[in-house]
Amino acid sequence: MNVPVIGITLDSEDPGGYSNMPWYALRQNYADVVVESGGLPLALPHEPDQVAAYVEKLDGLVVTGGAFDVDPAMFGATTRHDTVVTKDRRTLFEKNITEAMLAADKPVLGICGGQQLLHVILGGTLIQHIPDEVENALAHEQPNPRTEAGHSVNVINGTFLHRIVGTDTLAVNSAHHQAAKEVSSNITVNAVAEDGVIEGIEDNRYRFCLGVQWHPEYLISEGDRRIIDAFIKASAQ
Numbered sequence: 001m002n003v004p005v006i007g008i009t010l011d012s013e014d015p016g017g018y019s020n021m022p023w024y025a026l027r028q029n030y031a032d033v034v035v036e037s038g039g040l041p042l043a044l045p046h047e048p049d050q051v052a053a054y055v056e057k058l059d060g061l062v063v064t065g066g067a068f069d070v071d072p073a074m075f076g077a078t079t080r081h082d083t084v085v086t087k088d089r090r091t092l093f094e095k096n097i098t099e100a101m102l103a104a105d106k107p108v109l110g111i112c113g114g115q116q117l118l119h120v121i122l123g124g125t126l127i128q129h130i131p132d133e134v135e136n137a138l139a140h141e142q143p144n145p146r147t148e149a150g151h152s153v154n155v156i157n158g159t160f161l162h163r164i165v166g167t168d169t170l171a172v173n174s175a176h177h178q179a180a181k182e183v184s185s186n187i188t189v190n191a192v193a194e195d196g197v198i199e200g201i202e203d204n205r206y207r208f209c210l211g212v213q214w215h216p217e218y219l220i221s222e223g224d225r226r227i228i229d230a231f232i233k234a235s236a237q
Contacts, residue, residue, distance in 0.1 A: 002059075002236045003038065003039065003040050003236070004038075004039050004040065004059035004060055004232060004235035004236040005039070005040050005042055005057060005058055005059050005060075006034045006039040006040065006041050006042065006058070006059065006060045006061070006062060006232070006235060007042050007044045007054060007058040007060070007061045007062065007097070008026060008030050008031060008034070008041050008042065008043055008044060008061075008062045008064060009044050009046075009061075009062065009063050009064050009090070009093070009094050009097070009114070010024040010025065010026050010043050010044060010045060010046065010064075010090075011024065011025045011026065011064065011066045011087075011090070012024055012025070012046060012087060012089070012090050013025055024043070024045060024046075026043055026064070027064075027217070029217045029218060029219075030062065030064055030217050031043075032217075033216075033217045033219060033228045034062070034228070034232065036228075037225075037228045037229045037231075037232040037233075038232050038233075038236070039059075039060070039232045039235060039236075042057075042058070044093075044097070046089050046090050046092075046093040046094075047093065048089075048092050048093045048096050051093070051096045051097045051100050052100065054097060054100075055097065055100045055101055055104055055106070058101065058106065059106060059107075059235040059236065060101075060106060060107040060108070060109070060208075060231060060232070060234070060235030061097065061098065061101045061106065061107070061108045061109070062109050062110075062111060062114070062231075063094050063098055063108065063109070063110045063111065063113075063114030063115075063117060063118065064111055064112075064113070064114055065111050065112030065113040065114055065175070065176075065215065066087070066090075066112075066113050067085070068085045068086060068087045068090070068113065069083075069084045069085055069086055069113070069116075069128075069178055070086070070091060070113075070116055070117055070120055070126060070178075071084075071086045071088065071091065072084060072126070072128060074091075074095075074120050075120045075124070075125040075126055076125065077125070077128070080128070081128035081129045081132070083128070083129050083177060084128060084129075091117065094114070094117055095117065095121060098110075098117065098118060098121055099121060102121075102203075102206055102209060105206055105207055106235070107207065107208035107209075107231055107234040107235045108206070108208065108209050108210070109208075109210055109211075109212075109227075109231045110210070110211035110212070111211075111212060111214075111215060111216065111217065112175060112176055112212075112213060112214065112215055113176070114211065115180070115200070115201065115211030115212055115213050116176075116178055116179070116180065116211075116213075118201065118209070118211040119180040119183075119187065119201055119211060122184055122186045122187050122201070122203050122209075123183075123184025123185070123186055123187065124180055124181065124182055124183050124184050124187055124201075125180075125181045125182040126178050126179065126180060126181050127178055127179045127180070127181045127197075128178060129177055129178065130176075130177055130178065130179055130197065131177070133181075134179075134195055134196065134197060136195060137195050137197065138150075138151045138174070138193055138194065138195045138197070139151070139174070140174045140175075140176050140177065140179070140193075140197065141174065141175060141176065141177055142173065142174045142175065146173045146175060146215060146218055147173070147218055147220065148173065148220065149171035149172060149173060149220055149221075150172065150173050150174035151171075151172065151174055151193060151194065152169050152170060152171050152172065152193075152194070153169070153170050153172050153191040153192060153193050153199040153200070153214070154168065154169060154191065154192050154193075154194070155167060155168055155169065155170055155190065155191050155200070155223075156189065156190050156191065156192070159188060159190035159202060160188075160190065160202045160204060160210065161190035161191060161200050161202060161210065161212075161227075162190065164210075164223075164226050164227055164230045165222075165223035165226050165227065166223075166226070167223060170191070170221055170223045170224075171220065171221055172199065172212075172213075172214035172220070172221075173214050173215050173218055173220060174213070174214060175215065176213060179197045179198055179199075179213060180198040180201060180213075181198075183198075183201070186203050186205065187201050187202075187203060188201065188202050188203065188204060189201055190202050190210075191212065191213075197213075198213070199212065199213040199214065200212045200213060207234060207237075208230075208231060208234040208235075210227070210231070212227065216228055
């Protein structure tokens, strides 16, 4: 198998903490799982004007999560919840590179916030704050460590995700206050939590276009490993 080059989007932070200048950040396990599954990780600074050059060099893209939100204006919302925090340059870059990778039919895996951005790119909308919109919602911002499960999801039979993980139920970690809401005709929902919150999406117009609301890079289940393996395999083809 060829060693595919996998772009991984970075988070960005204002001055303070690590540096008194603006800085990028990436949890190590995003890169670790790419290497373990046979890929070469490449961290992606937020350079919207360099998207075409990035796409030429990349075989696959991981759009990562973070403690911020998609601007509600991107999906046509006329109100903005008080909890919404945006990172506009990061989102612009991730939107542009995701659209370009899909246009080139190169594999895209959206994780947590990356899944939410992918959902919007594919024509969907978002729940801006789960506790305000979902009755009897689960603790989607789980209090226990991310290395443990917070709840389970039902994987929908017949979907691309189901073929990958080979199971009807997955235990997942959970670290989000927003979620996919309305779906477009392009989107297939492939996983749902017990409270009805959408946990996974795919677009079968592409050979690999998958978003999951949890963090498979923690490898808390065999299904998580299979997701990363399938993504790297598709990127190597």
